[in-house]
Amino acid sequence: MLKTGDEWTLLFEIETLRGLEEFAASELKQTIGIKMARNRVDYRGRLAPLLSLRTAVAVHRYERFEGSRPTVILGDQRLREMLKFVTSADKFTGFRISSPGKDSAALRRVRDSVAASTGLPEHPEGDLLVRIRRDHTGWEVLVRVTARSLSTRPWRVADMPGALHATMAAVMVDLTAPRRTDRILNLCCGSGTLLAETRHGKHLIGVDNADPALQAARANLAAANRTRKDTVPTSLLRADAGKLPLTAQSIDVLLSDLPYGHTIGNHQDNRSLYPAILSEAARLASPGARFAACTQDMRLFEASITSDWHLEKQLRVHQRRAIPAIYLLRRTLT
Ligand SMILES: C[S@@+](CC[C@H](N)C(=O)[O-])C[C@H]1O[C@@H](n2cnc3c(N)ncnc32)[C@H](O)[C@@H]1O
Secondary structure, eight states, X not given: OOOTTOOOEEEEEEEOOBTOXXXXXXXXXXXXXXXXXXXXXXXXXXXXXXXXXXSOSEEEEEEEEESSSTHHHHTOHHHHHHHHHHHHHSOOSOEEEEOTTTXXXXXXXXXXXXXXXXXXXXXXXXXXEEEEEEOSSEEEEEEESSSSOTTSOTTOOSOOTTOOOHHHHHHHHHXXXXXXXXXXXXXXXTTSHHHHTOOOOSEEEEEESOHHHHHHHHHHHHHHHHTOSSOOOEEEEESOTTSOSSOTTOEEEEEEEOOOSSSSSOHHHHHHHHHHHHHHHHHHEEEEEEEEEEESOHHHHHHHOOTTEEEEEEEEOBOSSOOOEEEEEEEOOO
16 A cells, blocks of 8 residues: 655656646645646655645656666666555556567566566556656656556546546636535536536536436445545436526536537537537526536537637647547626
8 A cells, every 4th residue: 555654755757638737737836835847746755645636647756767778777776666666655466568669678678677676467457557768868767656547536436438537627627716605517417527526615516418427426426425524515417408497697616528529419419509508507607607618529619608708718638539628718797
């Protein structure tokens, strides 16, 4: 298990989704008081706070080895120390290496050395991740410090196709800066990622028109609430997000991961759904309410923004197969 009581100063790389680096930097500053530069931190202290980052995908021990051949990694005590540090921090079942020229003789020796140092077998799905990268004059080695990425949340007990990346959900929630007195509504809540990532508020309402999505959300929220001291009272509602049985101006924060029109929904339906959702959101929003929404159907979403909303921020987020956008809207004062 994690040795959260140990103290040291070491170099780490904080992996983020591309486009969300500034949020991890500001979370590090706010929660630990340290500065991130080019996704790296010199960190001294207990490991636990670093592993509590909500906007980071993963934390890796990082070292750079000067020299043109990968054998410079082998001749150095630091690789063994990195592996020793990481394997004493979490439990692993096997290792996997991602590197250029994986089958070269030199990198085969690196793999043998990792196997010998850790006593773990190499496996395509190994949970001890060793990443080797080449730069102009040397080699960078990263070893992920946890067996699962930080974005694989312990509360996720029910998955759903098209579920939102948890770090993206955390950023969307943070953009709306929820206060303890805020009434919060998650339109098209699916399996409840945005609900589970919301820690503050007076109450939360999740809306979806599909029963399996609501069942998944219920299971995920129950798991999330089991581990939290303060929970926000939450209700789930099966309804059309474009026509809700809620009072006008009764919501201070809105969140929505809209159907992108690929895995979930289709572009044709989105043409009526997006304007309907933005119009219903405008009816329900209190003056100055914040609305964080994400989609990959950007042109349609932007065309659906009426004068009820002021566009405060737009971000592109690079995921493996998609580059969706996050929008922060503010309800104009009426
Ligand atoms: C992209 S998914 C949301 C995924 C969710 N963020 C998660 O992490 O699981 C979009 C959701 O919108 C729901 N949906 C589609 N049309 C809707 C409508 N008219 N009213 C309410 N929900 C709708 C779908 O059932 C689906 O669960």
